[in-house]
Amino acid sequence: DNNEVVEYLDYLVLKCNVSPKTQATALNALSFLYKKIIKQDLCPNLTFVRSKRQSKLPIVMTP
Template sequence: MSDITPPTTPPRLLDQLRAKIRLRHYSIRTETQYVHWVRRFILFHGKRHPKDMGGAEVEAFLSHLALEGNVAASTQNQALSALLFLYREVLEQDLPWMEGVVRAKRPARLPVVLSEREVLAVLEKMHDLYGLLARLLYGTRMRVMSRP
């Protein structure tokens, strides 16, 4: 028997990413999404290793998501978070702040407020206990206000 051990290869990038995520006790869903975004980033740039890329490539990928991918702003932010985690925690590199990223548009949220006539029409259709409760809540202004 010999005491010679075969050389070990370092863990693959996505395995390193998973290990760092688990070390910080992120949820399994976060892990899944971060791995997904890092994989898409690598494939977008022709399977180049992220250590050979930097801020310009991250900007190009995020801008592509907004322009051609038509992703929501929250989706683009999730991709950005995954890439920042990769560079800071796994590759231990700081990315320059990315000024040139085209940001996904946030949808305009318009409040929906019924007119007095519309409220009366709704209350007219409600009967029995629910009608009484709705009239009391509306008449006493005790209705619950929900925020988006």
């Protein structure tokens, strides 16, 4: 099982408040690491907290 991967992805979202793209990049990097370097496949059904897109307020006035 890949508990350390799930814990790291959860940490990125819950403690570091990263964007969805940052979390996806981290997942892709970990997938590459496991597949090419460690020679193991990640579990295909990882259950981790997904980062949600943060709403952006429109800029109405500029200085």
